[in-house]
Amino acid sequence: MTGLASPAVRKRAPAAGTTPGVPQGPPAPRRTALLPTAALVLGALYCLLPVAWVLVAATKPASDLFSTFTFLPGNGLGDNVSDLTAYREGIYWRWMGNSVLYAGLGAVLSTVVSAFAGYALAVYRFRGREAFFNIMLTGVLMPPVILAIPQYLLMAEADLTDTYASVLLPLVLSPYGVYLGRIYAEAAIPMELVEAGRVDGAGEWRIFLRIAVPMMSPGLVTIFLFQFVAIWNNFLLPFIMLGDDEKFPMTVGLFTLLKQGASQPSLYNLVITGALLAIVPLIALFLVIQRFWSLDLLSGAVKS
Amino acid sequence: MTQPPKGARRSYGVKAAPYGFLLPAGVLFVLFFALPIGYALWLSFHKVRIKGLGLGKGAKTEVWAGLENYTSALTDSELLGSALRVLGYGAIVVPVMLGLALFFALLLDSERVRARSFARLAIFLPYAVPGVIAAVLWGFLYLPDVSPFLFLLDKFGLPQPDLMDGGPLYLAMSNIAVWGGTGFNMIVIYTALRSLPAEVYEAAKLDGCSELQIALRIKIPMVVPSLVLTFFFSIIATLQVFNEPMTLKPLTNGIPSTWSPLMKVYSDAFTGGNIYAASATAVVLALATFALSFALLRISNRRTTQGATR
Numbered sequence: 001m002t003g004l005a006s007p008a009v010r011k012r013a014p015a016a017g018t019t020p021g022v023p024q025g026p027p028a029p030r031r032t033a034l035l036p037t038a039a040l041v042l043g044a045l046y047c048l049l050p051v052a053w054v055l056v057a058a059t060k061p062a063s064d065l066f067s068t069f070t071f072l073p074g075n076g077l078g079d080n081v082s083d084l085t086a087y088r089e090g091i092y093w094r095w096m097g098n099s100v101l102y103a104g105l106g107a108v109l110s111t112v113v114s115a116f117a118g119y120a121l122a123v124y125r126f127r128g129r130e131a132f133f134n135i136m137l138t139g140v141l142m143p144p145v146i147l148a149i150p151q152y153l154l155m156a157e158a159d160l161t162d163t164y165a166s167v168l169l170p171l172v173l174s175p176y177g178v179y180l181g182r183i184y185a186e187a188a189i190p191m192e193l194v195e196a197g198r199v200d201g202a203g204e205w206r207i208f209l210r211i212a213v214p215m216m217s218p219g220l221v222t223i224f225l226f227q228f229v230a231i232w233n234n235f236l237l238p239f240i241m242l243g244d245d246e247k248f249p250m251t252v253g254l255f256t257l258l259k260q261g262a263s264q265p266s267l268y269n270l271v272i273t274g275a276l277l278a279i280v281p282l283i284a285l286f287l288v289i290q291r292f293w294s295l296d297l298l299s300g301a302v303k304s
Numbered sequence: 305m306t307q308p309p310k311g312a313r314r315s316y317g318v319k320a321a322p323y324g325f326l327l328p329a330g331v332l333f334v335l336f337f338a339l340p341i342g343y344a345l346w347l348s349f350h351k352v353r354i355k356g357l358g359l360g361k362g363a364k365t366e367v368w369a370g371l372e373n374y375t376s377a378l379t380d381s382e383l384l385g386s387a388l389r390v391l392g393y394g395a396i397v398v399p400v401m402l403g404l405a406l407f408f409a410l411l412l413d414s415e416r417v418r419a420r421s422f423a424r425l426a427i428f429l430p431y432a433v434p435g436v437i438a439a440v441l442w443g444f445l446y447l448p449d450v451s452p453f454l455f456l457l458d459k460f461g462l463p464q465p466d467l468m469d470g471g472p473l474y475l476a477m478s479n480i481a482v483w484g485g486t487g488f489n490m491i492v493i494y495t496a497l498r499s500l501p502a503e504v505y506e507a508a509k510l511d512g513c514s515e516l517q518i519a520l521r522i523k524i525p526m527v528v529p530s531l532v533l534t535f536f537f538s539i540i541a542t543l544q545v546f547n548e549p550m551t552l553k554p555l556t557n558g559i560p561s562t563w564s565p566l567m568k569v570y571s572d573a574f575t576g577g578n579i580y581a582a583s584a585t586a587v588v589l590a591l592a593t594f595a596l597s598f599a600l601l602r603i604s605n606r607r608t609t610q611g612a613t614r
Contacts, residue, residue: 033416044426050441066449120325146586150340173332204321233434251436262554282432299492
C-alpha cells in the first residue's frame with residue numbers, strides 16, 4: 001500500500017528456479033522472444049514516426065519542405081526558429097507562455113480542489129457522501145460540447161469572455177481528479193493515524209495538512225500531471241472563449257497559423273517549427289519525471 | 305477554508321469538516337457543470353421571436369419552442385450525415401486502438417520480450433502531444449509532396465490515393481486517434497495485468513502452458529474490467545471528435561465544416577448563430593452518447609457474466 005512512490009518495488013518477484021538477488025531481474029530467464037519483441041519495437045517506431053518527422057522537417061528551409069525527400073534533414077533550424085520568433089513580434093512565445101500559465105495554474109488549483117474533495121470522501125462518513133461522489137462521476141461522462149456553449153453564454157452574461165479567467169476557471173474542477181483523489185486517499189491514509197491526530201488534539205485542518213498531504217503526495221503529483229496535460233492539450237474551450245490572439249494558448253495559436261497557411265504556404269514552416277517546439281516541453285517533462293514517478297499511477301493503480 | 309474549532313467543540317468540527325473540504329469542488333460543480341447543463345436544456349426548449357425588423361431593444365424575445373428544436377435536429381440531414389461518419393470512424397478507431405493497446409500491454413507483461421521500457425515510453429509518448437498538434441504532424445505526412453507513405457507507393461508503382469478525401473480519409477483520421485490513444489489505454493491495461501498475482505501464472509507454467517496460452521486463457525479474462533473501462537471512455541471520446549478534423553480542414557477540401565456532430569454543433573452555434581438549435585443538438589448528442597455507452601456496457605456485462613459461469 002505504501003509502495004506508491006517507487007516503481008522498483010512493484011516489480012514481480014523473479015520466476016521460480018532463477019537465482020534471486022541478481023540486479024535487473026534474472027539475466028535472460030529464457031531466450032528472447034524475437035517476433036513479439038519485433039512487434040513491440042515496430043509499435044514504438046510507429047509512435048515515434050511523426051515526432052521524428054517533425055524533428056527533421058523543422059530543420060528544412062521553406063524552399064525544401066515540399067521538394068526534398070521527407071526525412072532528409074536541412075540546415076535551416078536556426079533560421080526557422082528565428083523566423084518564428086520574429087513572427088508578429090514573438091507572439092508564438094506569448095502563446096507558449098499562456099499555455100504554461102493555463103496548464104500550470106489550472107493544474108495546481110485542480111490538484112488542491114481534488115485533494116480536498118478526495119480526502120473528504122475517503123476519510124469522513126457523512127450524509128450525502130455517495131450521492132456527491134456519483135453526481136461528480138457523471139461529470140466525467142458529460143460531453144464537453146454540451147458544457148462549452150452554455151459556459152460561453154454564461155461567461156458572456158458575466159462579461160468574462162475573452163479573458164484568462166474564462167479559460168482557467170471551467171477547467172479547475174476535474175471529476176476524474178476527484179475520483180483519483182479519493183482512491184489515493186483511501187489507499188494511502190490509515191484511519192488510525194487520523195484518529196491518533198484527533199486524540200492528540202490536532203484540528204481537522206492540521207491533520208489534513210500534516211498527515212494526509214504528505215501521504216497522498218505521489219497521488220497528488222499524478223493528479224497534477226493528468227490535469228496539466230489535459231489543459232495543455234485542450235483546444236475547444238479556449239477556441240470558443242477567446243477572440244484576442246494575445247491570450248491564445250499554443251493549440252489555438254498554431255491552429256490559426258495553420259489556417260492562414262492555406263492561403264500563405266510560407267507560414268507552413270513556422271507551423272512545423274512551432275509544432276516541434278510545442279511538444280518538446282511535455283516530452284521532456286515525461287522523460288524526466290518517469291525516473292521517480294510511475295506511469296501506472298495515471299490509471300489509479302494503488303496496489304503494490 | 306475555516307479553521308475547525310478545537311477542544312470541547314471538536315466533534316462539531318469533525319462533523320462540519322467534510323462539508324468544508326467539499327465546498328470548493330461543490331461550488332465549481334454548480335457553476336461550471338450543473339448551471340451550464342441546466343442552461344443548455346432551457347435553451348434547447350426555446351427560440352427567438354423577432355418583432356418587426358428585429359431592430360432596437362426588445363425586438364427579440366425568447367419564447368417557448370416546445371420540441372421544435374429537437375424535431376428539426378433529429379430530421380437534419382447534416383447531423384445525420386455527421387453521425388454516420390463518426391460511427392464509421394468509431395468502428396475503426398475503437399477496436400483497432402483497444403486491440404493494439406491490449407496487444408502491447410501483453411507484450412510488456414511478457415518476460416521474454418526485450419526493449420520493454422523503451423517501447424512503453426515510446427508508445428505512451430503521443431499522450432503528451434495535443435490533438436491539434438498530432439493532426440498537424442499527420443496532416444503534413446498525408447500531403448502528396450511530403451508523405452513518405454505515398455512516396456513508397458509511388459516507388460513500387462502503385463496508385464497514390466488522396467489520403468484526405470473519401471474513403472481513405474476515414475483511415476487517415478482514424479490513424480491519428482489510434483496513434484494518440486493507444487498508449488494511455490495500454491498503460492491502463494498493463495497496470496491491471498501487473499496487479500494480478502504472479503502465482504496464477506506460475507501454476508499454469510508448471511502445468512506446461514505456453515506464454516500465448518497464459519495470455520489468452522488467464523490474462524485477458526482477468527483484465528476484462530479494465531477493457532470495459534477503456535472501451536467506455538474510448539466510445540465517449542470518439543463520438544466527440546472535434547480537434548483533429550477541425551485542424552485537418554484547412555489542408556484539404558475533403559472535410560466539410562459539419563464532418564463530426566461536434567463540428568455541426570459548433571458551426572450552428574457560432575457560425576450560424578442559432579444557439580437554440582445548437583443546444584438541442586448538443587443535448588441529443590449527450591443523450592445518444594449515454595444511451596450507446598450504457599447499451600454497450602450492458603452487453604459486455606452480460607458477456608462477462610456468461611463467460612464466468614461457463
